[in-house]
Amino acid sequence: MSEELSDGVKELESMIGEEYKYGFTTDVEYEDFPKGISEEIVRELSRVKEEPEWMTEFRVKAYHAWKEMEEPTWFNATYKKPDFENLLYYSAPKKKPQLDSMDDVDPNIRETYEKLGIPLEEQKMLSGVAVDAVFDSVSIFTSFKEKLAEAGVIFCSMSEAIKEHPELVKKYLASVVPVRDNFYSALNSAVFSDGSFCYIPKNTKCPMELSTYFRINNMESGQFERTLIVAEEGASVSYLEGCTAPMYDENQLHAAVVELVALDDADIKYSTIQNWYSGDENGKGGIYNFVTKRGICKGKNSHISWTQLETGSAVTLKYPSVILKGDNSVGEFYSVAVTTKRQQADTGTKMIHLGKNTKSTIISKGISAGQSNNSYRGEVKISKNATGSKNYSVCDSMLIGQECGAHTFPYISSENPSSSVEHEATTSRVGEEQIFYLMQRGISEQDAISMIINGFVKDVLKELPLEFAVEANKLLDVKLEGSVG
Amino acid sequence: MLEIKNLHAKVEGEDIEILKGVNLKVNAGEIHAIMGPNGSGKSTLSKVVSGHPEYEVTEGEILFNGEDITELDADERAHLGLFLAFQYPVEVPGITNKTLLREAYNTIARANDREELDPLEFEDYITEKLDVIEMKDEFLSRSINTGFSGGEKKKNEIFQMAVLNPVLSFLDETDSGLDIDALKVVSDGVNKIANDENAIVMITHYQRLLNYIKPDYVHVMMAGKLIKSGGFELAEELEANGYDALEKELVLNGEAQ
Ligand SMILES: Nc1ncnc2c1ncn2[C@@H]1O[C@H](COP(=O)(O)OP(=O)(O)OP(=O)(O)O)[C@@H](O)[C@H]1O
Ligand SMILES: [Mg+2]
Numbered sequence: 202m203s204e205e206l207s208d209g210v211k212e213l214e215s216m217i218g219e220e221y222k223y224g225f226t227t228d229v230e231y232e233d234f235p236k237g238i239s240e241e242i243v244r245e246l247s248r249v250k251e252e253p254e255w256m257t258e259f260r261v262k263a264y265h266a267w268k269e270m271e272e273p274t275w276f277n278a279t280y281k282k283p284d285f286e287n288l289l290y291y292s293a294p295k296k297k298p299q300l301d302s303m304d305d306v307d308p309n310i311r312e313t314y315e316k317l318g319i320p321l322e323e324q325k326m327l328s329g330v331a332v333d334a335v336f337d338s339v340s341i342f343t344s345f346k347e348k349l350a351e352a353g354v355i356f357c358s359m360s361e362a363i364k365e366h367p368e369l370v371k372k373y374l375a376s377v378v379p380v381r382d383n384f385y386s387a388l389n390s391a392v393f394s395d396g397s398f399c400y401i402p403k404n405t406k407c408p409m410e411l412s413t414y415f416r417i418n419n420m421e422s423g424q425f426e427r428t429l430i431v432a433e434e435g436a437s438v439s440y441l442e443g444c445t446a447p448m449y450d451e452n453q454l455h456a457a458v459v460e461l462v463a464l465d466d467a468d469i470k471y472s473t474i475q476n477w478y479s480g481d482e483n484g485k486g487g488i489y490n491f492v493t494k495r496g497i498c499k500g501k502n503s504h505i506s507w508t509q510l511e512t513g514s515a516v517t518l519k520y521p522s523v524i525l526k527g528d529n530s531v532g533e534f535y536s537v538a539v540t541t542k543r544q545q546a547d548t549g550t551k552m553i554h555l556g557k558n559t560k561s562t563i564i565s566k567g568i569s570a571g572q573s574n575n576s577y578r579g580e581v582k583i584s585k586n587a588t589g590s591k592n593y594s595v596c597d598s599m600l601i602g603q604e605c606g607a608h609t610f611p612y613i614s615s616e617n618p619s620s621s622v623e624h625e626a627t628t629s630r631v632g633e634e635q636i637f638y639l640m641q642r643g644i645s646e647q648d649a650i651s652m653i654i655n656g657f658v659k660d661v662l663k664e665l666p667l668e669f670a671v672e673a674n675k676l677l678d679v680k681l682e683g684s685v686g
Numbered sequence: 687m688l689e690i691k692n693l694h695a696k697v698e699g700e701d702i703e704i705l706k707g708v709n710l711k712v713n714a715g716e717i718h719a720i721m722g723p724n725g726s727g728k729s730t731l732s733k734v735v736s737g738h739p740e741y742e743v744t745e746g747e748i749l750f751n752g753e754d755i756t757e758l759d760a761d762e763r764a765h766l767g768l769f770l771a772f773q774y775p776v777e778v779p780g781i782t783n784k785t786l787l788r789e790a791y792n793t794i795a796r797a798n799d800r801e802e803l804d805p806l807e808f809e810d811y812i813t814e815k816l817d818v819i820e821m822k823d824e825f826l827s828r829s830i831n832t833g834f835s836g837g838e839k840k841k842n843e844i845f846q847m848a849v850l851n852p853v854l855s856f857l858d859e860t861d862s863g864l865d866i867d868a869l870k871v872v873s874d875g876v877n878k879i880a881n882d883e884n885a886i887v888m889i890t891h892y893q894r895l896l897n898y899i900k901p902d903y904v905h906v907m908m909a910g911k912l913i914k915s916g917g918f919e920l921a922e923e924l925e926a927n928g929y930d931a932l933e934k935e936l937v938l939n940g941e942a943q
Pocket of ligand 2: 730773
């Protein structure tokens with residue numbers, strides 16, 4: 202085990218007994234709407250946000266589309282449906298933060314960020330991470346804006362982008378995930394409150410990693426962020442997203458939409474560490490994470506890669522996908538999904554090959570413990586014109602204990618005989634034999650388990666940016682602590 | 687060094703008794719061989735001595751350098767210098783042999799207040815050990831036993847033994863699965879590791895191994911007990927006549943139940 206790992210293990214010992222580290226709430230006053238959803242609420246939301254007319258109409262149309270749609274039920278999870286009439290669709294901290302300086306941010310909120318360990322304070326800013334923090338629904342503070350502006354990169358909240366860069370937003374919003382794509386994307390389009398917008402101009406390598414932290418604080422608020430990333434010809438960007446939420450007995454809904462657009466020779470790498478509250482042992486409380494994430498490799502030789510570590514949420518339905526439209530474009534999906542207690546995750550990806558010589562790689566690692574249920578659902582579609590295209594999929598499941606479940610649902614269709622699709626799947630169990638073998642060599646039980654898990658997910662975590670990878674290892678250790686034996 | 691007294695063990699949580707009163711004494715500098723029919727309890731003995739949680743000691747003691755170790759966890763026993771070369775080495779994907787060995791070596795060193803090796807020192811140390819059994823260095827960077835052939839797995843166990851330099855080693859059928867040349871190489875390696883301060887207990891079905899690694903004592907295990915002990919000649923006798931003949935002889939002498 203590396204020093205890093207054994208450090209992680211030491212840290213783990215100090216965290217034992219700490220159930221869900223991020224389960225604190227922050228005391229700030231909220232400016233809330235009445236509960237429930239209607240055309241009036243949607244219009245009011247748009248008005249409060251001082252949005253232009255076209256945005257209001259976009260929302261209203263989306264709302265009517267949503268009203269006619271059915272809540273989906275095809276996935277492998279059972280849960281109490283959210284009561285859409287009992288949700289808050291807008292919730293902003295009342296004392297409106299000034300963006301000029303950190304000092305103006307509500308001290309309670311700042312404390313929250315510090316507890317989250319996110320790099321808002323000066324020293325961490327120096328480490329080169331630009332942060333857009335979305336607290337409940339409103340983007341609080343965006344650091345490093347100026348340095349980015351020098352490079353011509355636009356990185357701001359979606360609300361700001363709608364006002365400042367309407368031509369870009371109009372051009373790309375809902376261009377990858379159409380409003381009617383699914384029930385939750387329609388809902389999101391109607392009521393999304395904020396999110397991040399990121400635009401990398403031609404031939405520009407974004408000078409730093411961009412990062413967003415999402416946190417749901419208000420008990421009854423749903424969180425509907427909207428993220429849009431556009432990389433122009435020859436541009437590249439690496440974007441990190443982290444998520445946490447406090448513990449509540451009630452289920453909370455998180456229905457985000459993320460759209461990525463990569464033009465010729467552009468490169469977008471999107472990494473997520475998702476640690477929403479997952480509910481208790483009996484399945485009470487926790488976040489419903491119903492997210493639509495999709496990227497389009499629009500130009501030739503473009504590249505989009507999704508890397509995710511999903512450890513939280515009571516129910517997760519999430520399929521970050523890539524449409525490979527440009528010739529020679531590449532799509533990648535690296536995923537670790539961990540479920541414990543009574544969590545349910547149905548996650549995977551879609552790779553849609555349209556262009557010639559397009560390539561996709563899928564590496565999915567599911568770890569199930571407790572009485573949880575972990576499903577991989579992956580679709581690979583090679584269309585008639587996608588000559589010489591290739592997909593390679595590996596889908597491994599690891600079971601810890603006897604009461605959990607792992608399922609794999611691959612859907613493969615190829616209409617082009619010159620293309621190849623390769624799919625491998627394995628299921629294994631963290632066994633007493635593996636643990637005993639390592640312990641016989643002198644390794645402690647906890648380190649042995651940590652080693653086995655880290656070995657299992659290694660191929661995915663190595664795709665994460667370094668500072669995230671360390672956090673990811675610790676999160677896994679804490680998450681699975683006590684699951685074996 | 688090791689003293690096993692009237693050891694009884696059963697499968698944890700079940701009523702299956704496997705070891706039914708084993709007695710064995712091993713001194714520093716000695717090499718022992720245990721032979722016996724399939725299912726007689728040889729592997730179980732080695733696992734019980736090294737602390738496998740699947741078995742429960744119901745009676746008797748295991749003394750290691752005078753200390754009763756029956757209550758110790760497997761890793762604590764390893765820290766005392768116990769090593770088990772598995773009959774069926776376990777695969778651990780994603781963790782390299784080298785990572786395991788460095789972590790193991792340093793954990794054991796820490797537990798014994800010995801100096802740990804930093805990555806560079808360890809690199810030198812481990813490279814030296816490759817020669818003991820002519821192991822290719824590519825095995826260092828491969829995941830533990832993952833995709834190794836049967837023989838490579840066995841060889842890897844002895845390589846690990848060479849690196850960890852244990853006080854007492856159980857080698858459970860290390861010879862099974864090795865080709866003729868590999869058997870010779872691995873045996874030479876074991877002979878190089880063996881010295882006056884350590885001890886080795888080999889479990890085997892074949893006298894051939896004993897031609898390469900000369901045991902001081904040979905024991906026969908049947909139905910959960912060591913029923914006969916002797917020198918090298920006992921192995922020859924077994925090879926010639928089989929276990930049936932031995933059992934009959936013991937019955938005639940009134941020694942078996
Ligand atoms: N966990 C267990 N549950 C049930 N029976 C067990 C268990 N472990 C061992 N046994 C039984 O105990 C007996 C002894 O097994 P062991 O593996 O020690 O035999 P062995 O002498 O090593 O045999 P071989 O020469 O075939 O390797 C066998 O009958 C085996 O089936
Ligand atoms: Mg055996």
